[in-house]
Amino acid sequence: MIGSLVAEGVEVTLITERPAQEAPGVRQLVYSVDETATQHPALAATEYHLRTGEAVARLMERLNRSDPPDVVLGHIGWGGMLFARDALPDAALIGYCEYYYRSTGSDLDFGIDEPVPAADRQRVRMRNAAQLLALDTLDAAYAPTQWQRRQYPAAYRQGIAVCHDGIDTQTCRPDSEASFVLPDGRVLTPAMPVVTFVARDLDPYRGYPEFMRAAATLAARHPDALFVVVGGDGSGYGRPRSDGNSWREAMCAETELGDRIVHIPWLPYENLIRLFQVSAVHVYLTVPFVLSWSLLEAMACGCLVVGSDTEPVREVIRDGVNGLLSPFHDAQALAERIEEALSSPALMRPLRRAARETVIAAYERERCLARQTGWVHQFGD
Incomplete structure (x- = not known):
């Protein structure tokens, strides 16, 4: 402003x-x-x-x-x-x-x-x-x-x-020619089964543990899927773990995803947008709390969003219309919804278009x- x-x-x-x-x-x-x-x-x-x-x-x-x-x-x-x-x-x-x-x-x-x-x-x-x-x-x-x-x-x-x-819908827009370079040099494109998750800090308020458990389930079913997570190791909106470990350390140890998942602590804004542009499925979870800008930015980029079935998200996403919803605490159900999106890219294209249209209509x-x-x-x- x-x-x-x-x-x-x-x-x-x-x-x-x-x-x-x-x-x-x-x-x-x-x-x-x-x-x-x-x-x-x-x-x-x-x-x-x-x-x-x-x-x-x-x-x-x-x-x-x-x-x-x-x-x-x-x-x-x-x-x-x-x-x-x-x-x-x-x-x-x-x-x-x-x-x-x-x-x-x-x-x-x-x-x-x-x-x-x-x-x-x-x-x-x-x-x-x-x-x-x-x-x-x-x-x-x-x-x-x-x-x-x-x-x-x-x-x-x-x-x-x-x-x-x-939301700047001119900057946050779909790009079929986009590419994203991982820290190890691998190049991601929109044609790849990339599942993304973004939060300021990887904490329970934003559903990071649930996402990691869903990713572990999905990794066994989809050997080509790659999970890319952006977020820091701070306590975020919740409290620090009593064992002194970060949630990233704890969940990586629990899920044993290894090189199937890439964690990036922070990205410049323009790189974050490129990540959204190559995402096959973007997962956004939150307890009833402040709605993240990243959800709307991802939708403006035409992401297929699987979101938590919580009130702040339901205000923006209608299940099966401009995205998919899943119970917050059910990692198995979340894995199934992500799998549904990965397995039916053609069926998901109208949802992607509707996601962007939602942001243009109400949040431009x-x-x-x-x-x-x-x-x-x-x-x-």
């Missing part, structure tokens, strides 16, 4: 904890946060949000004295918007509502039979404190998907619009940006 606003002649100031690459027309103000730990575990995130809010407010107050902004747009979940109304009483505030934590019907209790421990319920409730305080001060708000919007309390939900950040970047910048101009004029 920043580039679009600058192109329209808007004066943009970025308040950030991590300096971004310098861009013409964008002034950056950098803050730092005192990470002094609280004594109460349920308050760890809340205190960090408070300290973030204080640090950001100091910069906002300085701006208010010298060059007061007309509009402030910020993520409400990390504390930066906590004191924006106090620091900038005359500015219009637009909040980005990414995720509201819940102890039931969401990521915390997904797939478990026993009750969520009281300490975890208290922790996630307190984690929302900064969001609730910020929501009460906003002039407008938006969430990237309908499901993410529905996680917010009903009292605020009506005031939250839905608009994704958008220019349309999303037009809505977002429209809100800025609406409140800034």
Whole structure:
């Protein structure tokens, strides 16, 4: 959005904890946060949000004295918007509502039979404190998907619009002539049975263990299939393993896939798109949580996606129409769906086309940006 606003002649100031690459027309103000730990575990995130809010407010107050902004747009979940109304009483505030934590019907209790421990319920409730305080001060708000919007309390939900950040469908597009070079020099093309899996970190939130178990089952049935996984060894959205191993190490040991699977920690964006373009089947799994951009980018590239039958994914993928769905925790069923896709490439072509059409119709970047910048101009004029 920043580039679009600058192109329209808007004066943009970025308040950030991590300096971004310098861009013409964008002034950056950098803050730092005192990470002094609280004594109460349920308050760890809340205190960090408070300290973030204080640090950001100091910069906002300085701006208010010298060059007061007309509009402030910020993520409400990390504390930066906590004191924006106090620091900038005359500015219009637009909040980005990414995720509201819940102890039931969401990521915390997904797939478990026993009750969520009281300490975890208290922790996630307190984690929302900064969001609730910020929501009460906003002039407008938006969430990237309908499901993410529905996680917010009903009292605020009506005031939250839905608009994704958008996918560049010109960059993310099918290419029958694409090729992808593996780290060992092997060249992959769209004609090969390549199964892909991508996540920021390889963790249970994004279904990495289930994917690996499905891959092991499928590898025995399809000797030519190659599995390519992109993702880091961090703990991701979950907690680190108690044995100190990464999930990659643990699952490679369990499945013994050997050279049938290639793990790549990170890829430049243009290489990731080429990987999507050569993918025969792309697997995307997630617990009920924030929907990854990578799913929509893969669909825009015309991937045949086998996704988890969970609410965030069902918002985008209709089974048998623009992709295939499989139960999150059933690795055997997942293997069968991947095999179905690999075995019937001609039958899957309409699903691939429909996947791209879905992204163009609802998530195309220019349309999303037009809505977002429209809100800025609406409140800034």
